[in-house]
Amino acid sequence: MRRRTAPAFGLVSAGIGRAARPWDPDVIDIPEELAATQIKYGGDAGREFIAALPQRAADFLERWELRQTGRPMHGWCALVLPVERPDVTPAALKLAAEQVSIGRILLAQQAGRQTG
Template sequence: MIDIHVPDELIASQTRYNGAAGRAFVAALPALAERCLERWGLRPDGPSMYGMCALVLPVVREADGRPAALKLQSVDEETAGEPVALRAWTVAGAGAVEL
């Protein structure tokens, strides 16, 4: 089992803005992170970071040792379109992120 630290500030932010749904989201983050790390062949590489709605883990890709970041955020109407926007920027040649 991998120890995933969810910062207190993220817990407080999710609780303040999303109530019970926010508490459920942060409670599920360690297991979600572990599943994503395993699925995509990543390993943690540094302390957890956070924003108002997301946990960001610095990681290394096991296949080639490339550094990366795993961002896990709650999905709501404000954040639901983020993957589409990131893909559009990448296709347009801006190279925002690799999805």
């Protein structure tokens, strides 16, 4: 499997009526909406998350021998890449912002629940 270092990436928009750039499996697209949300609510941590996403994705794709099979999806806190495992089983690689996990721990502690 080829090494995925210094991946190419681009910001893309899912805006209605925009001409879509052809999908390229060697480019990790970061949706503009995800970047904007992370920067708006996460500040510097959100910027760092977005800046690190292409390399994080490339590292996990390589480590787990995954092949990206389609355009990325996202919510407000994560990038999700449709992938195939080495045995061609369809899967998804979800790369979430760390502050989401920290937020869940804090909420659980406030509610008096143990976190592990």
